[in-house]
Amino acid sequence: MKATIVTIGDEILIGQIVDTNSAFIAKTLDKVGVEIHEILSISDSREHILATFKKLQNQVDLVIITGGLGPTKDDVTKKTFCDYFEDVLVVDEKVLAHVTELIEGFYKRPISQINKDQALVPSKCTVLPNTVGTAPGMWMKKENTVFVSLPGVPYEMKYLVENEILPKVIKEYQRPFILHKTVLTYGQGESLVAERIEAWENNLPDFIKLAYLPNPGRVRLRLSARGTDEAFLMKGIEDNVISLTKIIGDIIVGYDDSETLEFVVGQLLAKYKKTIATAESCTGGGLAALLTSIPGSSAYFQGSVVSYAKAAKIDVLHVSEETIRDYSVVSGQVAEEMALGIQKIMHTDYAIGVTGNAGPSKDDTEAEIGAVFIALATPNGVTSEEFNFGQPREKVIDRAINKALEMIQKEILKN
Amino acid sequence: MKATIVTIGDEILIGQIVDTNSAFIAKTLDKVGVEIHEILSISDSREHILATFKKLQNQVDLVIITGGLGPTKDDVTKKTFCDYFEDVLVVDEKVLAHVTELIEGFYKRPISQINKDQALVPSKCTVLPNTVGTAPGMWMKKENTVFVSLPGVPYEMKYLVENEILPKVIKEYQRPFILHKTVLTYGQGESLVAERIEAWENNLPDFIKLAYLPNPGRVRLRLSARGTDEAFLMKGIEDNVISLTKIIGDIIVGYDDSETLEFVVGQLLAKYKKTIATAESCTGGGLAALLTSIPGSSAYFQGSVVSYAKAAKIDVLHVSEETIRDYSVVSGQVAEEMALGIQKIMHTDYAIGVTGNAGPSKDDTEAEIGAVFIALATPNGVTSEEFNFGQPREKVIDRAINKALEMIQKEILKN
Numbered sequence: 001m002k003a004t005i006v007t008i009g010d011e012i013l014i015g016q017i018v019d020t021n022s023a024f025i026a027k028t029l030d031k032v033g034v035e036i037h038e039i040l041s042i043s044d045s046r047e048h049i050l051a052t053f054k055k056l057q058n059q060v061d062l063v064i065i066t067g068g069l070g071p072t073k074d075d076v077t078k079k080t081f082c083d084y085f086e087d088v089l090v091v092d093e094k095v096l097a098h099v100t101e102l103i104e105g106f107y108k109r110p111i112s113q114i115n116k117d118q119a120l121v122p123s124k125c126t127v128l129p130n131t132v133g134t135a136p137g138m139w140m141k142k143e144n145t146v147f148v149s150l151p152g153v154p155y156e157m158k159y160l161v162e163n164e165i166l167p168k169v170i171k172e173y174q175r176p177f178i179l180h181k182t183v184l185t186y187g188q189g190e191s192l193v194a195e196r197i198e199a200w201e202n203n204l205p206d207f208i209k210l211a212y213l214p215n216p217g218r219v220r221l222r223l224s225a226r227g228t229d230e231a232f233l234m235k236g237i238e239d240n241v242i243s244l245t246k247i248i249g250d251i252i253v254g255y256d257d258s259e260t261l262e263f264v265v266g267q268l269l270a271k272y273k274k275t276i277a278t279a280e281s282c283t284g285g286g287l288a289a290l291l292t293s294i295p296g297s298s299a300y301f302q303g304s305v306v307s308y309a310k311a312a313k314i315d316v317l318h319v320s321e322e323t324i325r326d327y328s329v330v331s332g333q334v335a336e337e338m339a340l341g342i343q344k345i346m347h348t349d350y351a352i353g354v355t356g357n358a359g360p361s362k363d364d365t366e367a368e369i370g371a372v373f374i375a376l377a378t379p380n381g382v383t384s385e386e387f388n389f390g391q392p393r394e395k396v397i398d399r400a401i402n403k404a405l406e407m408i409q410k411e412i413l414k415n
Numbered sequence: 416m417k418a419t420i421v422t423i424g425d426e427i428l429i430g431q432i433v434d435t436n437s438a439f440i441a442k443t444l445d446k447v448g449v450e451i452h453e454i455l456s457i458s459d460s461r462e463h464i465l466a467t468f469k470k471l472q473n474q475v476d477l478v479i480i481t482g483g484l485g486p487t488k489d490d491v492t493k494k495t496f497c498d499y500f501e502d503v504l505v506v507d508e509k510v511l512a513h514v515t516e517l518i519e520g521f522y523k524r525p526i527s528q529i530n531k532d533q534a535l536v537p538s539k540c541t542v543l544p545n546t547v548g549t550a551p552g553m554w555m556k557k558e559n560t561v562f563v564s565l566p567g568v569p570y571e572m573k574y575l576v577e578n579e580i581l582p583k584v585i586k587e588y589q590r591p592f593i594l595h596k597t598v599l600t601y602g603q604g605e606s607l608v609a610e611r612i613e614a615w616e617n618n619l620p621d622f623i624k625l626a627y628l629p630n631p632g633r634v635r636l637r638l639s640a641r642g643t644d645e646a647f648l649m650k651g652i653e654d655n656v657i658s659l660t661k662i663i664g665d666i667i668v669g670y671d672d673s674e675t676l677e678f679v680v681g682q683l684l685a686k687y688k689k690t691i692a693t694a695e696s697c698t699g700g701g702l703a704a705l706l707t708s709i710p711g712s713s714a715y716f717q718g719s720v721v722s723y724a725k726a727a728k729i730d731v732l733h734v735s736e737e738t739i740r741d742y743s744v745v746s747g748q749v750a751e752e753m754a755l756g757i758q759k760i761m762h763t764d765y766a767i768g769v770t771g772n773a774g775p776s777k778d779d780t781e782a783e784i785g786a787v788f789i790a791l792a793t794p795n796g797v798t799s800e801e802f803n804f805g806q807p808r809e810k811v812i813d814r815a816i817n818k819a820l821e822m823i824q825k826e827i828l829k830n
Contacts, residue, residue: 011628013451014595015442016637020433022456027430036428041437041454044626072609072627107604114606153629155810180429189522191529194487211459212487213426214568222431278721284707285700288721292699295775295808303727306693306703306719308712312761316718316731346727360710393710395570 001173002060003029005039006052008067008077009152012041021066021157028161033175034062035226044068049080058144061173064165067152069135071114078120078138081149085140087122092136095119095127099134128164132156137164177230181237183244184261185251186218186406193219196248200240208236218253218261218402253409261405262290268412269300269350276408277346278304279317279338281329282356282372287401302346307338317341330355330367332384335375339384343377350411351377352404353384358396372400376407416588417475418444420454421467423482423492424567427456436481436572443576448590449477450641459483464495473559476588479580482567484550486529493535493553496564500555502537507551510534510542514549543579547571552579592645596652598659599676600666601633601821608634611663615655623651633668633817668824676820677705683827684715684765691823692761693719694732694753696744697771697787702816717761722753732756745770745782747799750790754799758792765826766792767819768799773811787815791822 005022012019022039029036037060042048049068056063068077082089096119103111118134121127128137128148133156138149148165150157169175185193190212194201201210207227213220223240225233245252254264269276278287288304291297305316310329313319319337327333338353356372370391375384385407389399420440426432437454444451452475457463464483471478483492497504511534518526533549536542543552543563548571553564563580565572584590600608605627609616616625622642628635638655640648660667669679684691693702703719706712720731725744728734734752742748753768771787785806790799800822804814 010624010626010639011637012438013441013454014445014593014639015438015440015451016595016597017628018433018435018438019454023427023430023433025430026428030429036430037458039428039434039456043452070627070629071606074624074626109607112606112610114609155807178429180431182431191486191527192524194529195527209425209489211425211489212485213432214485222426224425224429277727280700283704284712284716285695285703285719285721286707288700289698289704292701292721292723293809293812297699298723301699302724303731304700304719304721304723305731306700306707306721308707308719309717309761312692312718316720316760345731346724392570394708397708 001033001062001175002035002037003062003064004037004056004060006056006063006065007039007041007152008044008049008065009041010044013043021152021154024154024158025064025066025161028166029169030178030180032166032170033178034169034173035178044074044076046076046080046083049077050084053084053147056145057142061145062169063145063147065147065149066157069149069151071118071134077149078122081138081140081147082122084147085122085124085142087124089120090123091119092121092127093119094129095121095136098129098131102134128160130156130160132159139168176226176228177233178224178226179230179233179237180222180224181241182213182256183221183223183241183252184218184254184264185221185248186253186261187251188219190214190219193221193248193251197221197244200244200247204240205236207233208240253406261402261409263294265405265409265412266291266294266297266300268409270296272412274350274412275300275302275346275348276350276352277302277342277348278404279342279351279353280304280306281308281313281338281354282358283354283397283400283404284308286397287352287354287404290401290405302348305342305345313338317345328366330357330371330373332373332375332386335373335384336377336382339375339377339382349379350408352408353377354400354404356389356396356400358393358400359391360393370396372396372403374400374404374407376411378411416448416477416590417450417452418477418479419452419471419475421471421478421480422454422456422567423459423464423480424456425459428458436567436569439569439573440479440481440576443581444584445593445595447581447585448593449584449588450593459489459491461491461495461498464492465499468499468562471560472557476560477584478560478562480562480564481572484564484566486533486549492564496553496555496562497537499562500537500539500557502539504535505538506534507536507542508534509544510536510551513544513546517549543575545571545575547574554583591641591643592648593639593641594645594648594652595637595639596656597628597671598636598638598656598667599633599669599679600636600663601668602666603634605629605634608636608663608666612636612659615659615662619655620651622648623655668821676817676824678709680820680824680827681706681709681712681715683824685711687827687830689765689827690715690717690761690763691765691767692717692757692763693766693819694757694768695719695721696723696728696753696769697773698769698812698815698819699723701812702767702769702819705816705820717763720757720760728753732760743781745772745786745788747788747790747801750788750799751792751797754790754792754797764794765823767823768792769815769819771804771811771815773808773815774806775808785811787811787818789815789819789822791826793826
């Protein structure tokens with residue numbers, strides 16, 4: 001079955017917000033074998049919405065629409081939805097009771113007309129109850145296409161996709177199996193990886209498709225298989241991942257999507273019962289934030305000191321004033337003393353120290369913009385490496401964080 | 416003039432990556448008066464790309480395509496681009512020289528055939544030189560529509576949009592003025608804000624469009640005006656923002672897009688020459704990372720301690736063991752001692768202490784999932800507030816960070 005995702009909102013078309021809803025919907029549906037044909041962002045205008053609905057009618061089995069269901073005047077989706085189906089809006093008593101309970105019971109406010117209007121739905125639609133917000137989802141079929149309208153608030157949308165749409169799709173549609181396996185590599189560029197695996201790639205069976213997803217410093221390779229025999233597809237992917245690993249095992253750091261580097265590092269630390277702490281300057285706590293984004297990270301992450309100011313490096317991390325004077329704050333020596341300092345303070349097995357100049361200006365440091373020193377302290381001592389991550393600021397921070405994670409991972413795997 | 420943005424890549428349609436390129440392109444073009452008609456994500460298939468090009472031909476003035484220009488086999492955009500224009504690929508000597516310099520000169524590797532192929536471009540296209548990567552941009556016109564193909568790597572795409580596309584668009588097209596002003600409010604929900612400003616909204620002139628952008632805990636109101644008389648549009652927007660401020664000035668925290676709360680807080684700290692530090696538990700350094708994402712933040716941000724482990728709270732922040740025993744680690748008392756501790760360590764005017772349980776499990780704390788205490792230390796003492804930010808984990812962390820920023824902002828504005 002095929003689906004198209006439509007996000008409605010001028011804020012997307014003027015670049016004010018990044019559309020993250022579509023990726024969530026696409027990923028969730030892909031897992032149960034729904035092929036996403038297109039993702040489309042359109043304006044809040046009635047004409048644009050109607051023209052889009054007409055174009056998608058019978059082109060795909062399912063159209064998932066997000067946005068434009070809020071209580072305010074700029075939200076036109078619901079009325080347009082109703083027009084398209086030549087239907088009228090009626091009050092849904094269950095939704096009204098839920099909205100009333102939420103506003104009067106939870107928020108302790110008198111309910112207003114604007115709140116009450118959230119309970120208006122097209123008379124012929126199947127209401128998808130939204131227990132985490134006020135605007136319900138709406139499911140309506142015309143000829144061969146089901147149109148589903150969802151609120152644009154991410155956690156309300158997620159709730160409805162997982163609890164309402166997914167069960168209905170699984171129950172009501174025949175779907176093939178779509179399997180993916182992603183191999184995460186680092187340290188070599190896309191062209192180099194492509195050269196190394198050329199013969200392997202040429203030998204891939206027709207039902208497996210390979211995609212390269214390059215990022216600064218890393219390349220993900222995604223194998224996708226689609227078909228009706230799940231066991232056959234799974235074996236095909238597994239066999240080819242094994243043969244791929246034989247060729248580029250030296251640069252593979254993990255498998256599968258959920259296995260981001262912070263997840264992989266977390267798993268390793270948990271497995272070996274090791275702890276870690278970070279002392280961060282130019283990355284500003286970003287490394288700590290990434291490590292703690294993993295549920296269960298409190299088992300291995302002890303803490304961090306973000307020492308932006310020179311005084312913080314000296315007073316808290318006990319970096320020596322002499323070292324700073326002799327080598328400057330952006331130096332391997334300072335990174336190493338930062339790592340040793342935080343390792344001692346937090347009583348950890350491993351520790352990272354990062355100092356650098358992320359730009360945009362050189363400020364009070366001598367260091368070039370983009371220059372970053374990363375030190376790794378282990379139970380056996382400390383080492384540091386120098387990098388230049390170029391520009392702009394966000395790229396420098398991002399690459400420094402990734403590189404630090406790689407250094408930790410390599411170190412743990414040594415043992 | 417109208418433009419449509421097309422992002423090519425199966426990784427978008429299966430939800431493996433979030434398309435952030437489109438928002439950047441949309442925002443950049445919107446600023447110079449280009450109306451973005453649609454944003455479209457399609458698959459890597461030749462047929463899908465050709466069908467999309469045909470559909471967009473003469474429907475818009477400009478089609479900006481990203482993705483599919485890499486050196487590997489799954490990248491089909493360039494060949495399809497060439498087919499659509501009935502052209503042939505030829506070597507561009509300047510691009511070849513640049514790629515050679517980059518690979519042999521900068522990366523110190525022998526150049527391969529895959530690298531050399533990056534210099535192949537359709538013979539009739541205008542090459543947009545990519546000084547920050549290997550794949551060039553390509554600009555080609557057919558009848559009334561210009562098609563531009565860009566690499567998908569974000570910083571390469573950004574470089575080409577800013578340095579090549581923008582100047583060409585400004586030179587070659589007549590465009591109206593599009594102005595936006597966004598008013599950032601916090602503390603009241605969308606419906607409540609809508610009720611308060613209803614009369615004002617009804618009186619808006621026809622050339623101004625209002626949009627509500629709700630987020631957890633805050634609503635942004637965007638006024639947009641489009642027309643040929645820039646001064647007239649600007650005055651219209653300014654007058655209406657002034658009248659809006661008279662109605663809901665109590666909940667307005669800032670204006671304009673770039674004025675995220677971390678930016679607003681940073682500006683205030685810089686203006687009053689005040690400094691800040693953070694002590695973070697459940698937010699894991701996220702507050703520090705956000706504060707330091709602002710260029711120039713080293714003027715006011717001194718540092719942070721992320722004290723995930725109890726020992727770190729005691730040893731580094733000097734939270735007393737008694738307080739933890741009597742009130743538990745997730746308590747207002749501990750948040751306050753964390754704030755006072757980091758204020759002292761980092762010698763700052765203000766300090767934030769955050770402790771809470773972001774979930775998903777209760778772990779070793781007594782606190783409910785979602786419970787967060789935020790303390791603010793000032794030169795005059797310390798106070799704390801209790802919140803329940805619900806679930807899931809990322810929402811709790813996100814809301815705690817936003818709330819902390821609001822508390823800082825409110826405090827500074829008091830003085």
